[in-house]
Amino acid sequence: MGKDVIVACDFASAKETFDFLDRFQGKKPFVKIGMELFYAEGPAIVREIKARGHKIFLDLKLHDIPNTVKKAMAVLSRLDVDICNLHAGGTIRMMEAALEGLTRPDGTRPLLIAVTQLTSTDQESMENDLMIHAPIADVVMHYAENAKRAGLDGVVCSPLEAQKVHDRCGRDFLTVTPGVRFADGDVGDQKRVMTPVEAKKIGSDYIVVGRPITASADPVAAYERCVAEFVG
Numbered sequence: 754m755g756k757d758v759i760v761a762c763d764f765a766s767a768k769e770t771f772d773f774l775d776r777f778q779g780k781k782p783f784v785k786i787g788m789e790l791f792y793a794e795g796p797a798i799v800r801e802i803k804a805r806g807h808k809i810f811l812d813l814k815l816h817d818i819p820n821t822v823k824k825a826m827a828v829l830s831r832l833d834v835d836i837c838n839l840h841a842g843g844t845i846r847m848m849e850a851a852l853e854g855l856t857r858p859d860g861t862r863p864l865l866i867a868v869t870q871l872t873s874t875d876q877e878s879m880e881n882d883l884m885i886h887a888p889i890a891d892v893v894m895h896y897a898e899n900a901k902r903a904g905l906d907g908v909v910c911s912p913l914e915a916q917k918v919h920d921r922c923g924r925d926f927l928t929v930t931p932g933v934r935f936a937d938g939d940v941g942d943q944k945r946v947m948t949p950v951e952a953k954k955i956g957s958d959y960i961v962v963g964r965p966i967t968a969s970a971d972p973v974a975a976y977e978r979c980v981a982e983f984v985g
């Protein structure tokens with residue numbers, strides 16, 4: 754796995770998803786399937802996208818007791834996805850159990866990355882709702898270090914945190930970063946954004962890009978621009 758652009762297929766149905774992917778004609782972008790599409794279409798959508806030759810990041814953010822997460826991860830590993838994820842807030846033990854569940858009998862497994870604090874959580878909601886009183890930047894780094902200790906492969910983080918995560922957890926610890934926008938594009942509801950060029954400079958391993966590609970009048974051209982700017 755090297756640097757790549759992951760296209761967030763935030764669609765509500767298989768039809769919309771395949772209408773979108775059919776436009777790529779022979780190109781096989783790395784695809785992110787999130788909760789909306791997975792809950793609408795089930796494992797069949799994963800199998801079909803995989804059968805068409807795409808790599809898949811299955812973004813289901815598991816968070817439960819270790820035994821339940823372990824068993825759920827075993828099911829996901831049989832779907833042959835390339836990356837899956839969970840919440841680091843589920844504790845180191847839950848992350849270790851997830852890795853066990855994910856590992857196939859032949860020793861192979863999808864990459865496993867952790868969500869630290871969601872970017873929708875801010876200092877105030879973390880303190881008031883979660884009763885966590887440390888600075889949010891420290892919490893994000895602590896959770897990233899926990900993920901590393903548990904043996905995970907990396908974290909989902911803001912592009913602005915990627916460099917610090919690499920400094921703390923090592924260059925090989927993957928940073929997968931959403932919140933990417935073209936310099937001349939709409940920011941939408943993302944608050945802290947970076948261009949693909951900037952994300953490359955600060956060392957993101959994968960960028961997750963949704964609307965700048967899916968809502969573009971020419972999604973294939975937008976995808977190619979992303980690849981040219983990020984992978985180059």
Ligand code: C5P
Nearest residue numbers: 761763871872931932961962963964965
């Ligand atoms: O359309 P856009 O490029 O904003 O999509 C970004 C994708 O990354 C969405 O699927 C969103 O749910 C996901 N994501 C995010 N911020 C996070 C974690 C995931 O935007 N912190």
